[in-house]
Amino acid sequence: MHEIVANTAENVRRQREHRGEVASREEVDLHPGPEALAQERELLALLAEMIQMLPGTYRQILDLRLYQGLSTRQTAERLHISRAAVSTRLSRAVRLLKGRLDARLRSLSPDDSPQS
Numbered sequence: 130m131h132e133i134v135a136n137t138a139e140n141v142r143r144q145r146e147h148r149g150e151v152a153s154r155e156e157v158d159l160h161p162g163p164e165a166l167a168q169e170r171e172l173l174a175l176l177a178e179m180i181q182m183l184p185g186t187y188r189q190i191l192d193l194r195l196y197q198g199l200s201t202r203q204t205a206e207r208l209h210i211s212r213a214a215v216s217t218r219l220s221r222a223v224r225l226l227k228g229r230l231d232a233r234l235r236s237l238s239p240d241d242s243p244q245s
Contacts, residue, residue, distance in 0.1 A: 175230070175233065175234075176226075176230065179226055179229050179230055179233070180226065182229070183222060183225060183226060186218060187218060187221065187222035187225065187226075188222075189208070190204065190215060190218045190219050190222055191219070191222050191226075193207060193208070194215070194219055201215045201216060
C-alpha cells in the first residue's frame, strides 16, 4: 500500500515539477521536516479513506494480502477461491485505488490553466 501512495505522490510531484511548481528531485531535502511528514500523514489518511470506499471484495483482498500479510495461496484458501481469482481481485483493487487516488490528488493540485 505504501508503494501505491509513493507512486501516486511521485506522479503528482512530476506533474507539478513539469509546471515549475516544485523543486526537482535533485533539489529535494532527503531528510523530511515536519511539513513533509504532515503531508505524508495526510496522504496516508486519504489512502485509508479511499480503501474504505472500495467494494467489499476488494477491501477484503487488500486486508488479507497487505495488512495481514497472507500469501496468495493462503488468501485463496481463506476465501475459498482460486489463486488466480485472488491475483485478479488484488490487481483490480490496486488499479481502482490508484485511479481514484490520482483523480483525488489532481483535484487537490492547483489549477492547470495558464496565468494571464
